[in-house]
Amino acid sequence: MSAGFVLDAVVAALLVAVATGAIAARTAFAAVVAFVAYGLVLALAWVRLAAVDVALTEAAVGALTGVLLLAAAARLRPSEAAAESELPSAGLRAAAALLCAVVAAGLAAVVLAAAEPAPTLAPLAAQQLPATDLGNPVTAALLAWRAIDTLLEKVVLLAGLLGVWSLAPDRLWGGRPGAALRARGAALRAPRDGALGLLARLLPPIGIVVGVYLVWTAADHPGGAFQGSTILAAMWVLARMAGFVDAPAVSDRRLRAALVAGPLAFFAVGLLGFAWADGFLAYPDGWAKPLIVAIEVPMTISVAATLALLLAGPPARGPESRG
Amino acid sequence: MSAATLYGLCAALLAALGLYGFVVQPHPLRKIVAFNVFGGGVFVVFGVAARRGAAAGFAADPVPHAMVITGIVVAFVSTALAVALLLRLHAETGRASLRLDEPGADERGDGA
Secondary structure, three states: OOHHHHHHHHHHHHHHHHHHHHHHOOOHHHHHHHHHHHHHHHHHHHHHOOOHHHHHHHHHHHHHHHHHHHHHHHHHHHHHHHHHOOOOOHHHHHHHHHHHHHHHHHHHHHHHOOOOOOOOOHHHHHHHHHHHOOOOHHHHHHHHHOHHHHHHHHHHHHHHHHHHHOOOOHHHOOOEEOOOOOOOOOOOOOOOOHHHHHHHHHHHHHHHHHHHHHHHHOOOOOOOHHHHHHHHHHHHHHHHHOOOOOOOOOOOHHHHHHHHHHHHHHHHHHHHHHHHOOOOOOOOOOOHHHHHHHHHHHHHHHHHHHHHHHHHOOEEEOHHHOO | OOHHHHHHHHHHHHHHHHHHHHHHOOOHHHHHHHHHHHHHHHHHHHHHHHHHOOEOOEOOOHHHHHHHHHHHHHHHHHHHHHHHHHHHHHHHHOOOOOOOOOOOOOOOOOOO
16 A cells, blocks of 8 residues: 555545534534635645645635635524524434435446546547647646636636625625625725734735746646636725725726726637637637736636625615715 | 456546435535535546556546546536525525424424
8 A cells, every 4th residue: 555545545534524624523613713724635636636726726716615614604503593493303404414325326326336447528629729829737727628617717706706796785785795894995004913914914925926926837737827817806805805995886886897808818818819819719720828928917806896796795885985 | 356446446436426415415515425425436437447548658638537527627616606505605694504484383494
């Protein structure tokens, strides 16, 4: 048994343990803490599965999900006691466990009885990669071969944000998300001290460099616009939690422009494909790399803004509190 | 047993655990967490298929990786929307429950 397999066995056992914690913990807060650990161990599993790009995404997005869920768990703590009385009866729980065991057995059978040789698009990817001028096949899949998926996913991001915003009461529409900074107006002069204030001063310069690097390097190495923009969004969230910056009003025109810049650039490049190449989202020979950069830069800004605002939630203060 | 098979069996367990929590846990936030555990398991099944597809000098098939990355981001958006819905429900009714009004409860509901 090789050392690598022992490591894999430990990672797999840890995954099951923290997933059990996330399901069976007594309080929602403890469940969310276990879920954050689950995201981190899952990122390790992705590295072991030779999926470094996915591991970066899981680690970065997992951190944002953790912040989102922790904040919700704190707000919803008073409602937990009432929910306990709604726990299904032991018989129903046993039936659910049995059916879930059937699902697990079915998935395990699929894994164990997988086709030989395994179906794969890797040879096709290797053959087509030179035409994109990229070195990272995952980036090529995201932005060239399966670009339509990525474009639609950006639209889903915006649709999700619109859904969150639409939960604001009418009188707050156009306002700013989140609670007011402790002393409005004085916030920028007196930001929070302590560990949070220190981290919010130290980390963003590093995080911004790492985020931009991940976007730039994705052409040839693991990284990408999602991963980079997730880190950029996390830096803004950190600065906001420490009280250095306030969330923008959702009616802000510059904010709206930043949100749609990425999808619009993507769509424009896609339409150019009709004139220059074979059709929607096709790149002319030799132009793939510059066009992909032209999509990725506005996309990074849009995705970072969308993710950060998804975390901030619907407008919670009316437009009159602007300024 | 290969590492890919090991992770595949682990993913089957994770999906089942998440599904169980989603069905059994009454609190909506716990359901959201459980659904994300379930999603993680499903993604890993896909990752195992990609790892088994190693060929042509690549350690894994890159196309499923791209799809999982898209899936992770969409899962985050869905989670953010679900949490926002839940917080609004809680702000409106003071409760966080998916149960309809209890049988025999007052017509106007007991949530306000």
